[in-house]
Amino acid sequence: MPVIEMKHVTKDYGYGRGIFDVSFEIKKGEVFGFLGPNGAGKTTTIRHLMGFSKPHEGELSINGKDCWKAAAIIKYDVGYLPGELAFPKNMTGDQFIKFMAEERQITDMTHTEELKNIFELDTSEDIKEMSLGTKRKLAVVTAFMHNPSVLILDEPTSGLDPVMQERFIQFILNEKANGKTILLSSHIFSEVDATCDRIAIIKDGVVVSTIEANQLKQSTNKAFKIEFSSFQDYQTFLEDTKFTIPIKRPDQNQVKLNLTDEKMQQLFIELSGVKVNFISEIKFTLEDYFMDFYDRKKTVAAGEENLQHGLH
Numbered sequence: 001m002p003v004i005e006m007k008h009v010t011k012d013y014g015y016g017r018g019i020f021d022v023s024f025e026i027k028k029g030e031v032f033g034f035l036g037p038n039g040a041g042k043t044t045t046i047r048h049l050m051g052f053s054k055p056h057e058g059e060l061s062i063n064g065k066d067c068w069k070a071a072a073i074i075k076y077d078v079g080y081l082p083g084e085l086a087f088p089k090n091m092t093g094d095q096f097i098k099f100m101a102e103e104r105q106i107t108d109m110t111h112t113e114e115l116k117n118i119f120e121l122d123t124s125e126d127i128k129e130m131s132l133g134t135k136r137k138l139a140v141v142t143a144f145m146h147n148p149s150v151l152i153l154d155e156p157t158s159g160l161d162p163v164m165q166e167r168f169i170q171f172i173l174n175e176k177a178n179g180k181t182i183l184l185s186s187h188i189f190s191e192v193d194a195t196c197d198r199i200a201i202i203k204d205g206v207v208v209s210t211i212e213a214n215q216l217k218q219s220t221n222k223a224f225k226i227e228f229s230s231f232q233d234y235q236t237f238l239e240d241t242k243f244t245i246p247i248k249r250p251d252q253n254q255v256k257l258n259l260t261d262e263k264m265q266q267l268f269i270e271l272s273g274v275k276v277n278f279i280s281e282i283k284f285t286l287e288d289y290f291m292d293f294y295d296r297k298k299t300v301a302a303g304e305e306n307l308q309h310g311l312h
């Protein structure tokens with residue numbers, strides 16, 4: 001049984017806004033990335049998983065429990081870090097932590113202390129006087145102090161400095177190693193790349209692709225940039241080549257082309273008759289894959305897309 005399951009969930013806010021027929025499953029121990037720009041529908045999806053909002057259509061469950069009907073019970077299994085923070089007024093960090101511990105019936109504060117140390121959180125200040133970064137750290141500590149088995153993170157590193165961002169990524173990886181199931185919404189490619197096993201790309205409320213992170217890393221499609229020693233070599237190559245050359249830079253005697261591993265030998269044969277200054281591989285990244293979807297006008301149905309790509 002998947003730990004998190006969404007089946008054909010639609011919430012239509014009108015005027016094309018909302019989420020439409022969103023489906024995915026997250027297995028135990030998996031880190032699932034939900035990638036999309038502002039307004040794509042990430043927060044709406046997460047709010048439905050947290051039971052804050054009832055879908056117009058479809059079903060959502062966490063650990064087999066309906067997210068809307070069993071919201072009050074589910075929260076004990078889930079650590080939720082919201083994108084926008086809201087704290088009670090007139091409390092210090094310590095008071096808020098105590099309040100949350102009572103709310104969750106936590107008596108052993110060892111794990112909370114560990115989290116405070118990891119994130120170097122000073123809880124003595126009044127919350128209203130805390131910097132945004134400190135408030136985010138307080139949110140992190142209180143979201144995970146009950147050591148939940150499921151983590152739902154809505155743009156978790158926004159507002160954290162680079163050192164703390166890195167520490168947060170390490171925290172996610174440790175939690176993953178401990179068998180936690182994690183949903184991470186983000187528009188930061190590097191953190192998704194560093195942590196996720198699978199990634200869904202959401203566009204205009206629709207999941208347009210779901211990919212295994214390994215699929216990207218092991219893609220046999222490669223892109224190369226070649227610079228020839230002279231314009232003569234550049235021209236000779238272009239006249240003789242059997243490859244399609246999508247990008248030509250005569251001013252720099254350069255070309256860019258895409259090829260699969262099997263075609264590599266042919267490229268070297270063609271290059272043996274000309275002089276080159278260098279040949280460099282252009283790495284295909286998650287960002288390239290993502291931009292491919294956002295560059296395109298049409299929406300691609302989930303699963304239909306191969307890792308075919310052009311140069312950007």
Ligand SMILES: Nc1ncnc2c1ncn2[C@@H]1O[C@H](COP(=O)(O)OP(=O)(O)OP(=O)(O)O)[C@@H](O)[C@H]1O
Pocket residue numbers: 013017018019036037038039040041042043044045083
């Ligand atoms: N309660 C609501 N009423 C009406 N429209 C809403 C509501 N909540 C969200 N929307 C709309 O649904 C769309 C998706 O918003 P959502 O906040 O889920 O996007 P997001 O991907 O989380 O973006 P961001 O990164 O900006 O938080 C947007 O067009 C938003 O304006």
